Amino acid sequence: MNKGGPKLLIFTTLFPSSARPTAGVFIRERMFRVGKYLPIVVVSPTPWFPFQSILRRFRPSFRPPIPKQEIQDGVDGVEVYYPRFFSIPGYGRWLDGWSMAICSVPILWRLRPRFNIIDSHFAYPDGYGATLLGKWFKVPVTITLRGTEVPLSRFFLRRYFMLQGLKNAARVFSVADSLKQYVVKLGADSKKIKVVGNGVDVKKFSPVSKIEACQKLSLDPNGVFLISVGGLVERKGFHRVIEVLPALRKKFPNLQYLIVGGSGPEGDMSVQLRQQVQDLRLDGVVHFLGSIAAKDLKWPLSAADIFVLSTRNEGWANVFLEAMACELPVITTDVGGNREVISDSKYGMIVPFGDSKALESALDTALSQSWDRESIRTYAGANQWEYRVSTLVGEFKKLAN
Numbered sequence: 001m002n003k004g005g006p007k008l009l010i011f012t013t014l015f016p017s018s019a020r021p022t023a024g025v026f027i028r029e030r031m032f033r034v035g036k037y038l039p040i041v042v043v044s045p046t047p048w049f050p051f052q053s054i055l056r057r058f059r060p061s062f063r064p065p066i067p068k069q070e071i072q073d074g075v076d077g078v079e080v081y082y083p084r085f086f087s088i089p090g091y092g093r094w095l096d097g098w099s100m101a102i103c104s105v106p107i108l109w110r111l112r113p114r115f116n117i118i119d120s121h122f123a124y125p126d127g128y129g130a131t132l133l134g135k136w137f138k139v140p141v142t143i144t145l146r147g148t149e150v151p152l153s154r155f156f157l158r159r160y161f162m163l164q165g166l167k168n169a170a171r172v173f174s175v176a177d178s179l180k181q182y183v184v185k186l187g188a189d190s191k192k193i194k195v196v197g198n199g200v201d202v203k204k205f206s207p208v209s210k211i212e213a214c215q216k217l218s219l220d221p222n223g224v225f226l227i228s229v230g231g232l233v234e235r236k237g238f239h240r241v242i243e244v245l246p247a248l249r250k251k252f253p254n255l256q257y258l259i260v261g262g263s264g265p266e267g268d269m270s271v272q273l274r275q276q277v278q279d280l281r282l283d284g285v286v287h288f289l290g291s292i293a294a295k296d297l298k299w300p301l302s303a304a305d306i307f308v309l310s311t312r313n314e315g316w317a318n319v320f321l322e323a324m325a326c327e328l329p330v331i332t333t334d335v336g337g338n339r340e341v342i343s344d345s346k347y348g349m350i351v352p353f354g355d356s357k358a359l360e361s362a363l364d365t366a367l368s369q370s371w372d373r374e375s376i377r378t379y380a381g382a383n384q385w386e387y388r389v390s391t392l393v394g395e396f397k398k399l400a401n
Contacts, residue, residue: 006400008040009108009115011130012122013100014265015044017082019066022231022291023265026198026318027121029294032073033389038396041114042072042080043107045100045129047087083107094157096125097165101132108133117142117399123149123183124158128165140170140399145179145193147315147336153186163187170399173392175316176337196392197340199385200321205298207326207377213303217289219256224367226257227304227328229297229319230311231264232273237310237333239269242276242286244360249285252367257282258300262291294322301326306366307348310359314338324348325380327373331362347376 010031014024024044031040046066070080085103087096108115118141120130127143134141143165153159163186166172172193174180184190214221230236238259249255263270270288277286289300301307307323307330314336321341323330330348332338342348349366351358 006038006117006396007115008034008038008117008119008396009111010040010042011045011104011118011120011133012042012126013045013047014121015042015080016072017044017066017070017080020265021293022262024121025294028072029201029318029385030198030388030392031119032078033385034392034396035073035078037389037393039114040078041111042078043104043111044080044082045085045104045126046082047096048084049087049089081107081111093125094155094161097128097161098132099129100125101129101136104129104133105136108137112137115139117396119396120144122146123165124152124162127169128161131165131168134170135168141168142171142173142396142399143169144196145172145174145183145315147175147179147313149179149183150313150336153182159186171395173395176340178337178340179315194391194395196388196395197337197383198316198318198321199383199388200318200325200380202325202377202381202384204295205301205322205325205380207373208298208302210303213299216299217303219258219287219303220254222254224252224255225304226255226306226308226363227260227300227323228258228307228309229260229301229323230309231266232259232261232268232270233264233266234269235266235312236261237312238273239276240310240354240356240359241308242273242280242282244356244363245282245285246280247360248363248367251364255285255367257286258289258304259286260289260292260297260300297322298326301328304328306331306363308332308359308363310353311335311338312353316341320348321380321383324376327377329366329371329373329376331359331366333359344379346372347379 066082071077083104085100118130118134120126121144130141166188173196177195180193211221307328309332316337320330330342333353334350335353349362351362
C-alpha cells in the first residue's frame with residue numbers, strides 16, 4: 001500500500017457530466033469534499049447499447065451522449081472519466097456489474113499509479129463491479145449504500161451479486177441506519193458497515209426573503225407554496241402531491257405547487273404530470289421550474305412555505321437537509337432513511353407511503369401551524385458536510401495503512 005496515504009478512485013455510474021449536470025450531484029458533493037483532503041480521480045462507467053440512439057428518438061432523455069473525459073471543479077479540478085460499458089436495457093441489467101468492470105480495466109490501468117483504494121457508490125452494479133476491479137488490481141474497495149439496494153434486492157441475480165460485492169468489500173458505508181439493517185437482514189456483515197449520512201452546505205443553502213425569491217421567479221409573494229425537488233420519475237411522487245391539491249385548495253385558495261427537476265436516469269414522467277395538472281384543472285397552480293443548479297436552489301426553496309416529497313424509496317435524501325437549511329419543514333413518507341432525517345416533529349411530519357388522505361392531512365396541518373424555522377435551520381446546520389467528511393477521511397486512512 002502506498003505510504004503516502006490513501007489515493008481514491010471514485011467509481012460510480014451516477015455522476016454529473018455536461019450532458020447530465022444534475023445526475024449524482026449528491027455523490028459529487030460528498031466526494032469532492034473528501035477530495036480537499038485526499039487525492040481523487042473519478043471513473044463513471046456509462047451504459048451503452050448498439051441501438052440506443054434509435055431508442056432516443058422515442059425517449060430523448062434515454063442515455064444521452066456523454067463525453068469521454070471532463071475536468072470538474074475548476075481548471076485544475078478533478079478528472080472525471082466516462083468509459084462505456086455494454087448494457088442491455090431491461091432484464092439484461094444483471095450483467096452490468098461484470099460488463100462495467102471489464103470495460104473499465106483499460107482506464108484503471110492508465111490510472112494505476114494514482115489510486116490505492118477504489119471507492120464505489122451503490123452496491124449494485126457499481127459496488128460489485130468495483131470489487132472485481134479491486135481483486136484484479138489488488139486494492140481494497142469501499143461501497144456506499146445509497147438506497148437503490150432496496151428495490152434491486154427483489155431481483156434474485158442482482159441481490160446475489162450485490163451481496164457478493166458487500167462480502168468482498170473492505171469497508172461499507174451506509175447513508176442511513178435503516179439501510180444498513182436492511183442489507184444485514186439480507187446477509188451482509190454488520191461489522192464492516194459504518195453509517196455515515198449525507199450532509200448539507202449551509203452557506204450554499206441559506207434562506208433569502210420570500211418576497212425577493214418570488215420576484216426572482218415571477219411568483220406572487222402572497223401565494224402559499226409547496227415545493228418538491230427531484231427527478232421527474234414515479235418514485236419521487238410528484239403525482240401523489242398533485243392528486244391532493246384540489247382538496248387542499250378548498251381551504252387554502254392561494255396554494256400553489258413548485259416542482260423543481262427534470263428527466264433522469266430513472267426516466268421522465270413530465271408528460272404524465274402535465275396531463276394530470278390539466279385533467280385536475282390546476283393550470284397556473286402547478287409550476288414546472290425545470291432543473292435548477294444547486295447554487296440556485298435557495299431561491300425556489302426560499303419562496304416556498306413547506307417542502308414535500310411523497311417518495312417511494314430513499315436512502316438519505318440530501319434535499320431534506322437543503323430544504324431545512326432554507327428554514328422549510330419537511331413532509332415526507334415513512335420509507336428508507338426519511339425518519340432518520342426528519343427525526344423530530346419540530347422539523348416536519350412523516351406519513352405512510354401511498355396513503356393520500358394521510359398526506360393531505362399532514363399538508364393541511366403543516367400549512368395551518370406555526371413552525372420554529374430558525375430551529376429547523378439550526379438542525380440542518382448540525383448535519384454539515386464537514387462532520388461527515390472527517391469520518392470518511394479517517395476510514396480511508398485506516399485502509400491505506
